[in-house]
Amino acid sequence: VNRDPNKFWNPYLAGVALGLVLLTAFVVMGKGLGASGASFRVGVAVMEAVAPDHVGATPALRGVTEAGNPLDDWIVFLLLGVLLGGFVAAYTSGRLSLEVLRGPRISRAGRIAMALAGGLLMGIGAKFARGCASGQALTGGALMSVGAWAFMMTFFGGGYALAYFVRRAWR
Amino acid sequence: MTPLPFWSLMGEHREIGLVVAMFVGVAFGFVLERAGFGRAQKLVGQFLLTEMTVLKVMFGAVATAMVGSVVLDGVGLVDLRAIADSASSPSWIWPLAIGGFVVGLGFVTSAYCPGTSVVAMASGKLDGAATVLGVVVGSVLGAELLRIPAVARFNESGDLGHLYLYDLLGVPAAVVALAVALVAVAAFLGAERLERIFGGETPLPSPARPRRAVFATLAGLGAVGVVTLALPHGTPAYSAPARIDPEALARRVVDAPWKVRILDLRAQEACAAARVPGAECAPAGALKDLDLGYAAPSRDLVLVGEGDLAEVPAAARPYRGRVLLLAGGFQAWREWALVPPGPPPPGASAAESASQRFRQAVHAALTGARAAPPPVPAAGGAPVRKRKASGGGCG
Numbered sequence: 001v002n003r004d005p006n007k008f009w010n011p012y013l014a015g016v017a018l019g020l021v022l023l024t025a026f027v028v029m030g031k032g033l034g035a036s037g038a039s040f041r042v043g044v045a046v047m048e049a050v051a052p053d054h055v056g057a058t059p060a061l062r063g064v065t066e067a068g069n070p071l072d073d074w075i076v077f078l079l080l081g082v083l084l085g086g087f088v089a090a091y092t093s094g095r096l097s098l099e100v101l102r103g104p105r106i107s108r109a110g111r112i113a114m115a116l117a118g119g120l121l122m123g124i125g126a127k128f129a130r131g132c133a134s135g136q137a138l139t140g141g142a143l144m145s146v147g148a149w150a151f152m153m154t155f156f157g158g159g160y161a162l163a164y165f166v167r168r169a170w171r
Numbered sequence: 172m173t174p175l176p177f178w179s180l181m182g183e184h185r186e187i188g189l190v191v192a193m194f195v196g197v198a199f200g201f202v203l204e205r206a207g208f209g210r211a212q213k214l215v216g217q218f219l220l221t222e223m224t225v226l227k228v229m230f231g232a233v234a235t236a237m238v239g240s241v242v243l244d245g246v247g248l249v250d251l252r253a254i255a256d257s258a259s260s261p262s263w264i265w266p267l268a269i270g271g272f273v274v275g276l277g278f279v280t281s282a283y284c285p286g287t288s289v290v291a292m293a294s295g296k297l298d299g300a301a302t303v304l305g306v307v308v309g310s311v312l313g314a315e316l317l318r319i320p321a322v323a324r325f326n327e328s329g330d331l332g333h334l335y336l337y338d339l340l341g342v343p344a345a346v347v348a349l350a351v352a353l354v355a356v357a358a359f360l361g362a363e364r365l366e367r368i369f370g371g372e373t374p375l376p377s378p379a380r381p382r383r384a385v386f387a388t389l390a391g392l393g394a395v396g397v398v399t400l401a402l403p404h405g406t407p408a409y410s411a412p413a414r415i416d417p418e419a420l421a422r423r424v425v426d427a428p429w430k431v432r433i434l435d436l437r438a439q440e441a442c443a444a445a446r447v448p449g450a451e452c453a454p455a456g457a458l459k460d461l462d463l464g465y466a467a468p469s470r471d472l473v474l475v476g477e478g479d480l481a482e483v484p485a486a487a488r489p490y491r492g493r494v495l496l497l498a499g500g501f502q503a504w505r506e507w508a509l510v511p512p513g514p515p516p517p518g519a520s521a522a523e524s525a526s527q528r529f530r531q532a533v534h535a536a537l538t539g540a541r542a543a544p545p546p547v548p549a550a551g552g553a554p555v556r557k558r559k560a561s562g563g564g565c566g
Contacts, residue, residue: 010381014231015235020236026249031192039303039310043307044314046307074180077192078192082289086204087293088201095204098297099296099297101296101299103212111298112301114282115283118281118283118305120277122305124273124309125269125275125277125309126270127309129273133274133284145255145262147260158279163219171219
């Protein structure tokens with residue numbers, strides 16, 4: 001098998017494939033795709049182990065522990081699948097390697113700091129937006145939810161608003 | 172035939188549903204990786220205008236799933252609105268819009284989104300792992316911020332309920348899907364143009380064959396969706412109106428009266444004498460004066476007739492939100508709420524007893540009558556006094 005790490009699927013075919021995965025989730029589960037919901041549940045599970053009293057006193061955290069283990073939810077199983085699927089795809093395409101992806105002008109630590117800061121922003125934003133690029137833009141967008149389309153517009157707006165300032169990290 | 176979805180996560184087969192969710196996740200992760208979404212440069216390129224893969228894949232996926240579900244709904248295989256109500260969040264317009272902006276800022280900073288950072292982590296990228304950690308911590312921080320009353324108020328602001336583009340625009344879902352498919356194709360052509368301008372010295376190969384096939388399929392399926400509107404069951408909202416039974420309606424009136432608008436279509440005198448709490452009297456002629464087509468669609472409309480209504484009256488059809496008919500009409504309501512309910516039958520399940528107790532409470536509140544005593548009085552407990560509802564309800 002020849003593995004070319006720089007060879008990707010045609011973006012249009014990848015889009016159709018992603019759309020079919022989403023459609024399958026609709027038809028079989030009555031749910032869509034998502035990621036930030038599972039990340040939140042992982043966070044709450046850690047908090048529950050470290051500071052159960054604090055979780056009990058915070059309504060927004062308690063919400064996912066009241067029904068049982070916060071990790072006992074379909075979206076956490078979906079996330080496990082994403083990890084597995086991503087690993088298999090990276091291994092078979094020759095893109096599996098321990099590294100830090102960064103532009104030529106930024107240090108390893110700088111890139112990690114930016115990745116962490118961006119993740120923090122996305123976690124906070126996704127909590128208010130009830131979802132991220134997968135849960136709102138993809139799932140809600142395909143189901144024609146008005147709120148999801150508003151999300152999609154401001155999501156790209158936010159990206160372009162800051163793009164000018166981060167471009168040096170990549171060029 | 173029951174329209175899909177299978178609801179694999181519901182009921183006793185939930186364990187199998189969780190396995191299904193994992194397999195869907197495997198496919199999701201695999202496709203994201205193969206599209207190049209485990210690589211930060213490919214994702215951030217969207218915002219540096221050097222490559223438009225994010226737009227092509229995302230918009231392509233949205234259009235595919237949209238026209239696919241519309242066609243399946245059009246031929247009667249799935250219930251699009253039921254899926255949408257289950258799989259998408261209600262439109263709290265302000266937190267969704269502002270949250271989206273913040274997620275966009277985070278995306279361009281980290282060069283991943285929450286889902287793709289998981290794929291990057293799975294392929295060994297440490298920056299991806301850092302983003303995953305950030306998302307976990309950030310979402311818990313977001314939940315902590317909700318302790319501040321002003322933040323919590325913002326988080327619930329602009330509640331439009333489950334509102335869809337086809338409700339907002341007042342056109343069938345299939346028309347919206349066709350329009351989105353055509354806009355997607357136009358956006359792809361525009362994106363390729365931008366890539367030629369900003370892409371620099373490495374023009375991206377864009378093989379013509381799959382590209383043309385995808386464009387034609389999206390537009391073609393969009394058109395098929397519109398054609399299904401001509402099928403006899405193509406307009407499920409009118410041919411098979413949704414119904415709500417008296418108990419479910421009573422629960423909504425008690426739990427969330429602001430999300431439901433009840434219109435009593437019986438004659439004025441009958442409605443004035445007795446009606447469902449909170450109902451407006453709207454006898455035949457008065458219904459069209461309400462201009463339901465222009466009313467805010469955030470509340471579900473419940474229509475009450477004397478008996479079962481056969482269909483949604485013409486004057487209520489333009490309503491852009493959901494329209495429900497009270498199953499059995501006011502007769503059924505009278506039997507359920509105004510006739511003294513007996514005690515729960517011996518050997519009733521917990522759910523049945525709870526349902527019976529709720530019915531007794533509603534009956535007591537509406538009529539002022541004491542609930543029938545439970546079959547075996549609890550020892551030592553003080554007798555529970557039911558108070559007559561002091562206002563609000565009209566009975």
